[in-house]
Amino acid sequence: MQFFLIVIGTFVVMEFVAWAMHKYVMHGFLWVLHEDHHVRDEKPFEKNDIFFLIFAIPSWLLMMLGSMYESPVSRAIGWGILVYGVAYTFIHEIVIHQRIKWFTRTDNVYLRAIRKAHKVHHKKLGKEDGECFGMLIVPWKFFSEALKYKRKQKTARG
Ligand SMILES: [Zn+2]
Ligand SMILES: [Zn+2]
Structure with missing residues (x-):
């Protein structure tokens, strides 16, 4: 149970870590790697994809060292980072940028909100x-x- 709570806790903390990384590192000294994600062209891979590895390494290290030194806390944090990384990649690559066309149209309030917010980020x-x-x-x-959009859709449908 405690293991699970640490995984969830890490997941939540990771949103803030990712926010800070994006704001201060990717839009900071590692802008060279992030820049091509802000340029509009349809390349299959971007330099920006390297950040997936940058996040994967600490997760893998924590899990490996956690097993070696029998530290469930370290393993749980590693799992939390992994689960966050998978969720982030799914949302960012599929729901938002639609590298795979699965959720091209959605009424879901949460998905529409985060998609719009990220599009605003890309405007700059x-x-x-x-x-x-x-x-x-x-x-x-x-x-x-x-929410407003969803209500409008509902009234339009009658
Ligand atoms: Zn950015
Ligand atoms: Zn993006």
């Missing part, structure tokens, strides 16, 4: 003055917009 093509660096937690205004 440069390194400076970005907004909406979070992925799974986004400002309330995007939820209220998505």
Whole structure:
């Protein structure tokens, strides 16, 4: 049970870690790797994809060292990072950027809100003055917009 709670806790913390990484590192000294994600062209792979590895390494290390030194806490944190990484990749690559066409149209309020927030992030093509660096937690205004959209859809359908 405790193991599970640490996994969940790590997952939540990771959203803030990812937010800070995106704002201060990817839009900071590692902008060279993130830049091509802000440029609109349909390349199959981007330099930005390397960040997947950058996040995967600490997760794998924590799990491996956790097994070697019999530390369930370390393994649980490793799992939390992994689960977050999978969720982030799923949301960012499939739901938002639609590298695989699964959720091209959705009424889901949560999915619409985070998709819109990330699109706002992409509107700025440069390194400076970005907004909406979070992925799974986004400002309330995007939820209220998505809710309004859903209500309109409902009335239109009768
Ligand atoms: Zn960015
Ligand atoms: Zn993106």
